[in-house]
Each structure stands twice: as C-alpha cells, then as structure tokens.
Amino acid sequence: MTFFSRKNTKFIFTVVLLLFIVFLSFRGADNPVKGTTLWLISPFMKTFRIFSGGVQGFFHFLGSIGELKEDNEKLLNENQNLSAEIARLKDTAEENKVLRSEMSLIPKAKYDLEASFVIGQDALGSGSSIFIDKGENKGIREGMAVIVSNGILVGKINQVFPDTSKVVLISDRESAIAGEVLESGAKGIIRGTYGLGTMMDMISQAEVVKEGDTAITSGLRGGIPRGLLIGKIGQVEQSEDKLFQQATIFPSANFSSLKVVFIVKSF
Amino acid sequence: MKNFNLFLLILVLFIFQFSILGVFFQSGRIPNLFVALVVSLAIIFGFEKSLPWVVFAGFLSDAGSTWLFGSGILALVIILWLIDKVKAIAEFRSKRYLFAFLLFLTTGVSSVAFDISIELILKAEKLFSLGVSSASLNLSFGTDYTLKTAYTALSVIAVYFFVRKIPKRSNIILARK
Numbered sequence: 001m002t003f004f005s006r007k008n009t010k011f012i013f014t015v016v017l018l019l020f021i022v023f024l025s026f027r028g029a030d031n032p033v034k035g036t037t038l039w040l041i042s043p044f045m046k047t048f049r050i051f052s053g054g055v056q057g058f059f060h061f062l063g064s065i066g067e068l069k070e071d072n073e074k075l076l077n078e079n080q081n082l083s084a085e086i087a088r089l090k091d092t093a094e095e096n097k098v099l100r101s102e103m104s105l106i107p108k109a110k111y112d113l114e115a116s117f118v119i120g121q122d123a124l125g126s127g128s129s130i131f132i133d134k135g136e137n138k139g140i141r142e143g144m145a146v147i148v149s150n151g152i153l154v155g156k157i158n159q160v161f162p163d164t165s166k167v168v169l170i171s172d173r174e175s176a177i178a179g180e181v182l183e184s185g186a187k188g189i190i191r192g193t194y195g196l197g198t199m200m201d202m203i204s205q206a207e208v209v210k211e212g213d214t215a216i217t218s219g220l221r222g223g224i225p226r227g228l229l230i231g232k233i234g235q236v237e238q239s240e241d242k243l244f245q246q247a248t249i250f251p252s253a254n255f256s257s258l259k260v261v262f263i264v265k266s267f
Numbered sequence: 268m269k270n271f272n273l274f275l276l277i278l279v280l281f282i283f284q285f286s287i288l289g290v291f292f293q294s295g296r297i298p299n300l301f302v303a304l305v306v307s308l309a310i311i312f313g314f315e316k317s318l319p320w321v322v323f324a325g326f327l328s329d330a331g332s333t334w335l336f337g338s339g340i341l342a343l344v345i346i347l348w349l350i351d352k353v354k355a356i357a358e359f360r361s362k363r364y365l366f367a368f369l370l371f372l373t374t375g376v377s378s379v380a381f382d383i384s385i386e387l388i389l390k391a392e393k394l395f396s397l398g399v400s401s402a403s404l405n406l407s408f409g410t411d412y413t414l415k416t417a418y419t420a421l422s423v424i425a426v427y428f429f430v431r432k433i434p435k436r437s438n439i440i441l442a443r444k
Contacts, residue, residue, distance in 0.1 A: 011348045025337055034336060
C-alpha cells in the first residue's frame, strides 16, 4: 500500500484545508459562522438546559428525603435565630445606608439589569465559561459584569453574538477582576485557579487580610461596578516572589448550578 | 434521509455536551462525547465514511468552544485517522470483554490526544497573536482530568450502542474488518 492511497490523500487534504481554516479564523464574536450556529441552536440548548436543571432538582430532592426530618428541626431553630437577627438588622439598615454612600457602593436597585437564562457551558474546555441567551440585540456588550440575583459577581461578558453571549466566570484562570477586601480595604486582583477555585492576588504586604473577610469588586476596572460580592477569604499566604500576599476565595455563587443570571448593562 | 439518524444523533450529542452534562457533572469533569463519537464511527464505519460526520461534529464542537474555529474539527479528524490506522480493535468485536476494554482504552487515549491537540493549537495561536485571552485549556493531570478521561471512556458505551444501530436503519455498509 502506497502512502498516497485514496484514504491518506483525503486525510492530508482535509488536514491542510483545516489548518488553513484555523489559521484564517478568528476567535472573537465577529466570527459569523459561530454566531449563526449558536443562533440556530440556542433555543434547543435553552430548553434542554432548563429541563435538565429540573431533572437534577428532582433527583436531588429524592436523595434528600431521608434528611427532611433533621432539616425541619434545623430550620425551626434557624427560624427563631433569624427572627432575632431581623430585629437587629433593622437597626443596622440605617447605618448601612450611610456606610454604603461613604464607600461609594451603588445601591443594587440602580443597576440596569438584563435577566438571562444560562443555556450551556464550554464543556470541552476548562468549563469556566457559560453561554447565555441574550446578546448584541439586547444591548449586551463585551466586558459587562454578570451577577446572580443577590448582587454576587459570577463573571463578565467575553464574547457577544447577536442573540447569545459567552460569559467568562471569575473562576477562569485568565479572568482578572479588580477586587477589594471589605474589612481592611486591601486591594488586589481576583483570578481563577484550576477547577472552580478563585484567589485574590497582588495584595500589598502592608495590608492586613484575615480568613473570613469579605471580598468585593473594587470597581477600578471599567465595566464592573464597585461593591459586588465575590466571596469569603480563605487561607492567606505569601506569593511565590514574596512581594505580595495572596488569598484563596470561597466564591459566594455556586457556578455549577447557575440557571438565571443578570447582566449589569449600566450602573 | 438515510443519514438523518446520524445527523440527529450528532445534534443530540451536542445538546448533551454543552447544555445537559454541565448540570450533572462538576466543571472540568465533563466527558467529551465527541471523542466517544469519533471512536465509535471509526470502528463501525471506517475513515472515509465517517469523515463528513466527524467534520460536522467538529464544527458543532467548535461552535460551542472558546478555541479557534476549525481546531476541534482538526483534532477529531486526526484522531479518526489514527484510530482507523489501528484497525486491530475491530478484529475483537466477537470477544466482548476484550473489545469493551479496547474501546475504553482507545477512547481514553483519544480524549487525552484531543486535549493535547487543542492545547498545541492554542499555544501556536498564542505565539502568533499576543494578548489572546483564555488561550489555554488549563490542562493539569489531576483528579478532575483523570475523572473526565474515565467518564469519556465510559460514555463510549452509550455512544457506540447508538452508532451501531444506525447502519441497520440507514443501509450504511460497515467498514471491512
């Protein structure tokens, strides 16, 4: 059998053609093939995503039946504690309003939000980006912050297609968001680690950062408002070059169960 | 219409891959169903008959992924060709357990080969275009990656089962052993 058999010739021709396509193609949202394919298929993706979310919820419910009694008792206790907590919070609400204005945190009601369904995720890559069902036609732009209902940051818009967008989660290794520790005001860069981990890097040695502190966005980079919750600070350690501190962050959002997200269009 | 079943199967795999599996599997552990499809197609149909379908599957995988368009198709076509070169696996169809083991092994190795190919393309892209964001699969051969490879290898059972049913329904002639 010669090397240039019909099969091998087909293979070589296909590979050369594909190399040519890869070389000429571009990754951005301007790629019309990608945009059109996603537009065609996004209604199916949305339907099945919502359906599978329901199925997962059902199985989760079945698995938790045994724990219902215990959970019920726990909830009753929690309810009592929360009633006391509400009374205390009413007092601090007024104080919070003053603090919020002092720290230039924008009240969440002022965000111009666009609700969107999560329709899929980059399952073949690192898994740290998701697709949503709103795009350019709804005024979505690259770099906008993406939050969940309680003002918790989950990521930012990375690519915008006509009717869909790709969101890079804060757990992505290449994602970099300006962050701040609420308690001490220490500033740093929040980036993803492998898997779904997140960390705060580039914190000055002069700053005091403690485990359990709250990490928020500092608003120093465009597109992301100040004051969005990111998570709780975990272990704090020295960076490899000993010039900065870095801290692991336990994100407040559960990235694997995102169903609906909100895009901050303006703030 | 004779190939409609295969067309539909690839679309279903796409929906599963990008919309459904992410709900049930932890990020980073999601099996690569397209690799399982390519392994099944290569064994059942051979290189030439599978090529257009692999290109279609790769096209869809590229549509849902971060990397450059064409990278997924290229990686899948190379895997298809390599598996077709190792035809020996098809000889063991009658020896059920050995065949299943070889199928798992081939799929697992193909899954790793797919990721390495994509990573190489991304690295090449980074060389030519500076400032490209997210230009990495963040490959680290830890627990997550091992589980992802294992799940991919296991997923070939279901994919192979469905692909095997197609020739009977659509008069496609199987590749010669």
